[in-house]
Amino acid sequence: EPEVTQTPSHQVTQMGQEVILRCVPISNHLYFYWYRQILGQKVEFLVSFYNNEISEKSEIFDDQFSVERPDGSNFTLKIRSTKLEDSAMYFCASTRRAVGYGYTFGSGTRLTVV
Amino acid sequence: GQQVMQIPQYQHVQEGEDFTTYCNSSTTLSNIQWYKQRPGGHPVFLIQLVKSGEVKKQKRLTFQFGEAKKNSSLHITATQTTDVGTYFCMNRDDKIIFGKGTRLHILP
Numbered sequence: 001e002p003e004v005t006q007t008p009s010h011q012v013t014q015m016g017q018e019v020i021l022r023c024v025p026i027s028n029h030l031y032f033y034w035y036r037q038i039l040g041q042k043v044e045f046l047v048s049f050y051n052n053e054i055s056e057k058s059e060i061f062d063d064q065f066s067v068e069r070p071d072g073s074n075f076t077l078k079i080r081s082t083k084l085e086d087s088a089m090y091f092c093a094s095t096r097r098a099v100g101y102g103y104t105f106g107s108g109t110r111l112t113v114v
Numbered sequence: 115g116q117q118v119m120q121i122p123q124y125q126h127v128q129e130g131e132d133f134t135t136y137c138n139s140s141t142t143l144s145n146i147q148w149y150k151q152r153p154g155g156h157p158v159f160l161i162q163l164v165k166s167g168e169v170k171k172q173k174r175l176t177f178q179f180g181e182a183k184k185n186s187s188l189h190i191t192a193t194q195t196t197d198v199g200t201y202f203c204m205n206r207d208d209k210i211i212f213g214k215g216t217r218l219h220i221l222p
Contacts, residue, residue: 033210041214042202042212042213042214042215043157043202043204043212044212045209045210045211045212048210056210058209058210091156091157099145099206100162101162102147102149102159102160102161102162103147103157103159104159105156105157105158105159106156107155107156108156
């Protein structure tokens with residue numbers, strides 16, 4: 001069964017450093033998403049991406065965050081200057097259409113900011 | 115703002131007992147999705163409901179969407195240890211909103 005692949009599985013970074021989280025969505029999916037889940041809390045939507053541009057973003061997705069699809073397969077989330085409160089599990093997800101289909105999530109990247 | 119409230123937060127059941135989690139909204143929802151997240155795992159899509167009063171079944175799991183489309187439930191019959199995890203609902207209308215989830219513990 002097709003999977004969404006995320007790398008790395010765990011990233012430890014110093015506060016103030018830039019991190020890039022990588023995702024390879026399912027190949028025939030058109031909509032891509034980043035979510036985060038702070039330990040023990042609910043999943044929170046960050047951003048959705050379609051047709052090479054951001055289609056929607058949440059209040060969490062401020063100027064510190066950016067997304068990119070640098071080639072035909074990768075989808076990245078960049079955090080420019082990490083803060084302690086950015087520590088969370090970051091999930092990438094993709095879906096074939098914006099509505100009517102469930103999201104396929106990757107296994108996540110656990111980001112720890114120290 | 116738009117919210118989906120999920121109850122209970124935790125549920126401990128004996129293996130073989132039934133389990134139900136509820137998702138409630140103050141506004142009418144056009145759709146509701148349910149996901150399962152195993153401990154340490156990622157969310158896995160279970161089902162989507164869109165019609166008023168809709169009932170869908172997947173083996174021991176029964177999903178319902180209320181007549182007013184303001185609430186939904188997930189019921190598991192005769193729980194098994196493999197059912198352990200957090201079940202959460204999600205709505206995708208104006209915003210993508212997840213419930214906080216119900217964590218299911220199975221006592222052997």
